Amino acid sequence: xxxxxxxxxxxxxxxxxxxxxxxxxxAATHIGGCHLCRHRLEALEAVGGVLLDSLPPAALSDDAxxxxxxxxxxxxxxxxxxLNAGLxxxxxxxxxxxxxPIGLGxxxxxxxxxxxxxxxxxxxxxxxALPRHGHDGLELTCVLKGAFSDGSGRYGPGDLSEPQDDxxxxxVAELGEPCLxxxxxxxxxxxGLLGWGQRMIGL
Amino acid sequence: MTSDTPASDDHAALIQAIAQRRDRRAxxxxxxxxxxxxxxxxxxxxxxxxxxxxxxxxxMLTVWQKAALFDPARAGASTWIFTIARNQRIDSLxxxxxxxxxxxxxxxxxEGPVQADRVxxxxxxxxxxxxxxxxxxxxxxDVIRKAFFEDKVHAEIEKELGIPLGTVKSRLRLAMxxxxxxxxxxx
Numbered sequence: 001x002x003x004x005x006x007x008x009x010x011x012x013x014x015x016x017x018x019x020x021x022x023x024x025x026x027a028a029t030h031i032g033g034c035h036l037c038r039h040r041l042e043a044l045e046a047v048g049g050v051l052l053d054s055l056p057p058a059a060l061s062d063d064a065x066x067x068x069x070x071x072x073x074x075x076x077x078x079x080x081x082x083l084n085a086g087l088x089x090x091x092x093x094x095x096x097x098x099x100x101p102i103g104l105g106x107x108x109x110x111x112x113x114x115x116x117x118x119x120x121x122x123x124x125x126x127x128x129a130l131p132r133h134g135h136d137g138l139e140l141t142c143v144l145k146g147a148f149s150d151g152s153g154r155y156g157p158g159d160l161s162e163p164q165d166d167x168x169x170x171x172v173a174e175l176g177e178p179c180l181x182x183x184x185x186x187x188x189x190x191x192g193l194l195g196w197g198q199r200m201i202g203l
Numbered sequence: 204m205t206s207d208t209p210a211s212d213d214h215a216a217l218i219q220a221i222a223q224r225r226d227r228r229a230x231x232x233x234x235x236x237x238x239x240x241x242x243x244x245x246x247x248x249x250x251x252x253x254x255x256x257x258x259x260x261x262x263m264l265t266v267w268q269k270a271a272l273f274d275p276a277r278a279g280a281s282t283w284i285f286t287i288a289r290n291q292r293i294d295s296l297x298x299x300x301x302x303x304x305x306x307x308x309x310x311x312x313x314e315g316p317v318q319a320d321r322v323x324x325x326x327x328x329x330x331x332x333x334x335x336x337x338x339x340x341x342x343x344x345d346v347i348r349k350a351f352f353e354d355k356v357h358a359e360i361e362k363e364l365g366i367p368l369g370t371v372k373s374r375l376r377l378a379m380x381x382x383x384x385x386x387x388x389x390x
Contacts, residue, residue, distance in 0.1 A: 008375065013350070016352075042282075043328070043382065046328050046332050049282030051285075052281055057239030064234075064238065
């Protein structure tokens with residue numbers, strides 16, 4: 001049962017297409033498994049549709065329609081190939097780097113994304129802490145497997161964490177199975193071990 | 204048909220005519236209404252006139268190609284075209300071009316379980332939102348419009364409107380609450 005969702009402003013930025021790609025990938029991972037957020041998103045996209053209707057039109061060149069109709073037989077482009085069959089969409093089609101050890105019981109695998117945010121997978125052994133970090137900008141974490149807890153609650157598969165302030169308590173993976181998350185963040189560097197790992201691999 | 208009258212039902216029928224019989228006249232009517240608006244959006248987002256027109260063209264080409272995937276029970280015509288234009292824009296901003304967007308296309312997602320109390324014709328959803336938008340206080344409508352169409356991150360809206368970031372966020376929240384109320388959403 002999913003208990004933690006993105007904020008309204010984050011979902012709005014996702015609907016508008018203004019969320020940097022890495023953050024959008026994490027948000028999409030959550031939305032893909034969350035009926036509530038899919039409904040919220042559909043409502044926001046309908047707002048986009050209504051606003052599109054209301055925009056004053058900007059004229060196109062006279063032959064725009066003819067040029068387009070000349071392309072009417074073109075096939076739609078194929079979707080990008082599945083690269084990571086074990087991961088939920090859209091992560092299954094996102095190019096990923098290799099796994100890097102980042103200290104005791106944690107590994108990091110960067111994902112390739114454009115824009116003002118970076119992200120990747122983090123795999124933390126049971127009972128180990130996720131790297132400590134501060135939040136200068138938006139940061140999103142979606143749990144894929146296992147669970148972690150921090151001062152604000154417990155996060156299981158599908159849950160999305162969007163911290164509003166620096167957390168004092170580091171997120172700790174629950175005992176049992178390792179915790180796999182996808183994390184993205186803008187405008188900040190991780191502190192501690194993951195920060196060290198980031199610097200080592202030149203992120 | 205006049206190109207300035209939003210008529211969601213008509214637009215949905217035009218998309219279905221394209222899906223069913225590759226109807227070029229239906230497409231031309233849809234093009235006349237939406238292409239100039241998609242171009243206007245891209246211009247507001249900072250695209251050059253050439254790029255804005257290209258993105259409008261690519262959006263309309265996708266409408267033609269994917270018309271069969273349009274499901275009026277899941278999204279209104281304007282909403283569907285909005286999401287296609289948005290995805291075109293995201294793709295165009297990528298340095299390395301992918302053949303198609305990595306983000307899920309709502310039209311292609313598998314159908315989830317439908318909750319009976321949530322079933323509402325999507326054209327109806329659009330018209331309720333249109334009415335609610337018209338009723339929003341100007342300041343709330345303003346932050347929503349900027350968030351959607353001027354590619355402004357919240358901090359930039361803050362600077363431009365000369366109001367604190369917290370106010371931007373609370374106006375957005377207030378506006379969204381009203382829109383949700385208009386949809387009869389109790390979540």
